[in-house]
């Protein structure tokens with residue numbers, strides 16, 4: 526009965542959003558003000574001068590967290606602190622398959638942010654492009670309770686979304702976020718607003734951002750924030766949203782070249798309007814390019830020693846944008862330390878897969894599920 530009622534309410538909520546989504550009008554700054562509305566603009570929030578603005582550095586990693594990539598995450602991130610003595614943090618956009626949830630718990634307890642990147646990470650771009658609100662709910666809305674459950678982390682610490690392959694699906698992922706209470710999306714590249722860079726904004730009014738992987742949202746959707754992926758510029762002048770998609774990059778072993786390449790891109794932000802600087806990458810790319818790995822470590826060390834740059838997670842960026850303060854005030858704030866949570870590791874399996882003729886094994890912080898958790902059954906009940 527409870528299940529039937531849930532299905533009915535989801536279906537009617539879905540019909541409601543489809544039928545009532547108004548088109549977004551051009552943004553009016555008088556009607557759109559912080560903390561809950563911001564036009565898509567390169568203006569610095571709060572009207573701050575660039576040198577009074579904290580330069581946020583967003584380091585993010587996508588996909589499954591497991592015994593292979595945790596090695597680099599530990600080497601790169603352990604005991605890293607910003608110049609204000611607060612812990613430096615990264616953001617992990619996690620997928621479900623082949624994720625070791627005990628390691629997700631470890632990353633959370635180290636102060637990093639855990640965010641959503643879908644349960645299935647289906648390889649078909651069309652699947653994501655055409656996904657309706659209900660599919661987005663099953664893939665990403667449900668993933669929030671899934672990751673919170675298996676990694677034993679508080680569900681209200683999961684705020685963010687990155688769509689697989691950065692494939693946008695028009696309004697539907699943002700409608701899903703609005704009805705799930707998710708805070709920000711980090712899937713939408715911009716090649717147009719690099720210098721000065723585009724700051725995070727909301728979708729109450731029409732976005733002026735260029736749409737690189739259509740369809741992009743055009744409805745008025747109050748609630749979620751867009752953290753634009755301000756592209757880098759590669760060595761031949763081509764834009765790239767993620768470091769591993771930069772086509773002309775330094776050679777794998779060329780640490781100096783990589784360091785210069787990172788700095789060139791960073792300085793466009795730091796010497797410009799200080800829009801958050803994204804270092805968006807997959808772990809495997811850093812691992813196979815040792816020059817990049819050492820250069821990234823050097824770069825983070827440099828950031829951690831600057832008085833006005835901070836390596837923070839994505840939620841801290843939207844929090845600051847909603848309530849912008851000068852770098853001096855920001856530095857004096859006390860650090861946020863996440864509530865620690867326990868994990869008593871449980872090794873589960875073989876678990877029957879609902880989609881393929883195979884068995885899975887899972888490393889989790891809770892009791893073993895009955896079947897392998899998947900879309901439509903995120904807890905494997």
Ligand SMILES: *[C@@H]1O[C@H](CO)[C@@H](O)[C@H](O)[C@H]1NC(C)=O
Pocket residue numbers: 546547548549694695696740742743744745
């Ligand atoms: C998004 O919503 C707007 C307003 O209802 C609509 O005009 C537009 O076609 C929708 N986009 C997609 C891709 O469905």
Ligand SMILES: *[C@@H]1O[C@H](CO)[C@@H](O)[C@H](O)[C@H]1NC(C)=O
Pocket residue numbers: 553554555556
């Ligand atoms: C913006 O909204 C205000 C308040 O409703 C209105 O007076 C003003 O004309 C609007 N500006 C534009 C450009 O539409």
Ligand SMILES: [Zn+2]
Pocket residue numbers: 587588642646689690
């Ligand atoms: Zn991915």
